[in-house]
Amino acid sequence: MKRLTLLVLSVAMIIASTSTFAGSYPTNSEYYFNPIQTHFSWPTISRRIVENGNWGTKRTNDNGTTRPHRGIDIGPTTAGATGQSVFAAQSGTVIGIFNEGYGNVVAINHDGADFNAPGTYYRTVYTHVDSILVGIGDDVSRGQKIATMSNSGTNGIHLHFEVHAIPSITSSYNTWKVYSDVPFDPKRAYNGYLPQVQ
Numbered sequence: 452m453k454r455l456t457l458l459v460l461s462v463a464m465i466i467a468s469t470s471t472f473a474g475s476y477p478t479n480s481e482y483y484f485n486p487i488q489t490h491f492s493w494p495t496i497s498r499r500i501v502e503n504g505n506w507g508t509k510r511t512n513d514n515g516t517t518r519p520h521r522g523i524d525i526g527p528t529t530a531g532a533t534g535q536s537v538f539a540a541q542s543g544t545v546i547g548i549f550n551e552g553y554g555n556v557v558a559i560n561h562d563g564a565d566f567n568a569p570g571t572y573y574r575t576v577y578t579h580v581d582s583i584l585v586g587i588g589d590d591v592s593r594g595q596k597i598a599t600m601s602n603s604g605t606n607g608i609h610l611h612f613e614v615h616a617i618p619s620i621t622s623s624y625n626t627w628k629v630y631s632d633v634p635f636d637p638k639r640a641y642n643g644y645l646p647q648v649q
């Protein structure tokens with residue numbers, strides 16, 4: 452009964468979210484991604500995207516050149532609040548835990564076959580976290596708490612969250628290699644649905 456309820460809810464969410472998405476998808480990973488078949492759970496309790504926290508917003512490098520933001524920044528439910536949970540967005544295997552570039556980082560690889568997206572592989576990356584509860588090689592379940600939101604490696608408390616398309620489920624991620632695979636707008640992993648920017 453519980454599984455059936457979850458299934459009905461999931462289908463309802465897919466229908467609702469598909470119909471509310473009015474944006475356009477980026478083209479950098481079309482070959483991997485099927486937004487209808489794939490859906491992840493939200494990695495925090497908070498639904499608050501911080502100012503300039505969306506995918507693609509401009510970031511300035513130390514030498515003055517600019518780059519696009521490669522993820523989304525989710526703030527705690529109230530700005531400055533500490534210790535809020537960070538959850539695995541899907542079931543998968545912890546493939547990276549390190550401190551480089553984005554403070555403390557946890558990376559999880561996901562086999563799309565586990566959630567009705569056979570033949571596709573993804574990586575979710577959770578950065579600026581603290582109090583990490585998992586280790587490399589751990590299998591985690593969707594919605595499992597993996598860390599807390601923090602400000603490691605940055606100023607304000609927020610979760611910098613990325614979703615990547617990866618060529619194989621076994622590819623490792625032990626250091627920050629932002630251009631070694633294909634990140635895409637995380638809103639695509641939620642069938643286009645994301646909460647309003649606040």
Ligand SMILES: [Zn+2]
Pocket residue numbers: 520522523524610611612
């Ligand atoms: Zn960010």
